[in-house]
Amino acid sequence: MKNSNKFLAVLDTLANHTILFVFCSLLIVLFSCDDLFKSDDDDPSSEGNEQTSEWKTSSSKSYEIPSAANSTTHDNISGLDFKFPEGGDGKLTVSRIVSGPNDLVVPQDSAFKVEYTGSKKIQILMKVNPGSDDFLGRYTNFDSNLCYDGGNLEGWIPEKVSSTQGGFMVYDLNLSTVVTKSAHENWEKQPVFKYIKYNKQTGWGAMSSTFRKQMNAYRETLKEYLPDARQQKFYNDAIMNMPPDLFIEMQWTWFKGGPKYVPYYSYFPAVTRCMIVQDYQSSTQNLAHEWGHYVSHVLMGDKYISFAKNPRPNKPDEHCVGLPGAKNNLIEEYAYLTEYFLTGKVGAIGSPEKGTFCVNSSKSSIKGSGSFITNEPEKVDFPDLEGFGVTLFASIVRTSNTISNYKSATVNVPVVAASLPDRKELFKICYEITAEGTNDIYEVRSKIESAIQTKFGKTDLLPAMLQPLGWSYHIKGRFVDKDGKEMEGVTAQSLTIADGKEYLLTKSTTASGKNGEFTLNEVYPGLIKLRVFYNSKSVDVTTKVTIDWTKPTNVEINVGDVVIDEESLIPYLNKTIVAGVQFEAMFSTTKGNYPLKQLVDNNTSGEKLTWGGQGFSVTKKYNTTDGPYNKYEKSVSISGSVSKNGKLIETCTASYEEKWFEVSPSTGASSLLRTIKTTITCNNIPFNTMKEDKKTISYILMGSSVQGKASMNYSEVWSDGSGLTSQNILWNDLSVNPVIVLIFIAT
8 A cells, every 4th residue: 555655646746747748759768967068159140040931030049969978058048958868960959939820929938949950869858846837848730530629729738758867857859840630630740849837836836736636536536436347447547557647728828729638549640648638717627527538538448539530510629518410429428427427517507417408509619609509309309419418327327306307397207226326336337338439329328228127127217217308209190089080179198107107298288170180299208108188088098109219309200090998997907806917938047948838816715906096916825735745835916007097007016936845755844945936027018908798808018019118037946056046037038029918807
């Protein structure tokens, strides 16, 4: 632990004296003793000897370079020492710069140009000042898709410190003009430099210290919320393998371009490490966002570069929450995720848990347009909006069961889990999706749904969770009765069942016309279920239409004829006293392949199924025998609820437990051989048939539609310890398509 603390202390010391934007350069050779250069006298004729369209210089000094290794001199124009570790073979000229290509160069700045006719290594030595942070800036113009946020950096960007020796920071210089152009970046840096110094007691020093400490705190806080298998690697990378450099510009006199993250990558000729750029107006909120880009980079590794290069519909510096074109470019969503995790909000917009997060988009920062847009799901595809990805993540980790929806109305929503340990698991789900480099909003939604079902055993939560955020649809259709006749004067509202609770959207204000046609502006994704109102009655109707999550929200969906069957099944269901759940599938266990064709019911003497309005339940225990030496103890528990018209099993949980005992012929003692327990949970199972005598009512779910609407847990334990314990069975992994039948019988 002591060594670790020393190591961290060294890192912190280096961070205070390391130039914060890193460029490729040669390794430094060993530092040695100094020799004096021979210098030309100041030449008045050199005044203004460089008069180009970009750079104007005044006085110059030239130095003849001796051939002896490690020759060193002090230059009065730059105020710095120059060194030739291998000895010189040419002439060094340093010229004072009085003006440049823009207002970043002014006469009082210590800017200078370096020219060297030799071919051997040249270095600049800058004395380490404990009371200030000193930088050697090199004029650079960098425009790249890989700078987030904002694609352009121009000005005095700090050079990389090659080493620190003898109280000096050592810079290896490459004095050639470096130009790189490709599809993703344009880079130019010139052999002009500036000596930049900031006192640590100034605002800059305080800001730099605060931000460095904040980044360390971010790293420690985030670690335990990452997927278990990724925690240690992230920690090692963040400290040793790819720690981020921090560069803070105080007055926009060094460079132009706002806060951004610049990743490194192997073939890029200038950047050798990643950099977080901040300016003098930055806050810890800005820092949290750019650090979020860095976290994405560390988690994704080399995948991040191709991920970052994925073209955006707008230029990289032309983006903000609420702008369309982001459903296949989620790079900002993961930065927003970390910003939300660290601060509880995103920028000045606030919490992404609220439905209004993506509604308003100010584009004033984009080419100075100053325009303001208001988003509605009917007008724009909400999942395509920048910022919608972080609302998905926020929706599963929030602990409140009420939010404001995209219309600013307070609504109830499901909560996946509220405890701190569970919340950590949910963030781990989010960061695993991040680490996988998922770059499609629909894939993110699918992964979230699958993870919630696997980890927490909950299904059908997302419609009720995401509709208030804007993943909402609008439909049209025609109301007809069971004979196909149009029904006039019908209104409706969309409903869904999540975790056993009913959620309803706004009731339509316009009734269907004489031809039965209707429109409904707010509808949950997935299977369309409606509560319809007519003749002072209400009936729940399950349509045959399922809204695909990939449908744009701004496209109206025609659901065709919606059949309203006035007859309710509730009176008949309330007369039933037997319930059964029959399931058929093939499942492999340690004892072989088992055809799971079984009826879990209470169709024996004893306890009867009881009803309380729309709810039903029964629990019973009974014993059976198989010959004189086999005894079985069995128990059945069935409970659930149906819709208002009884046409839908909204929830049902059925469990069957069987203990098999072997009876000794000699003593009569029983010993437990095997315990089997099966639990099935079903949601939204549609009505199938009712026999003519109206005493048997069945509901069926089968084939691929089982997936997502039912789950099964099977355990089998033998006395020798073998068997299968608490195995969650995924329906689509079974060897045959499963069938689930729910039966109610009145005897």
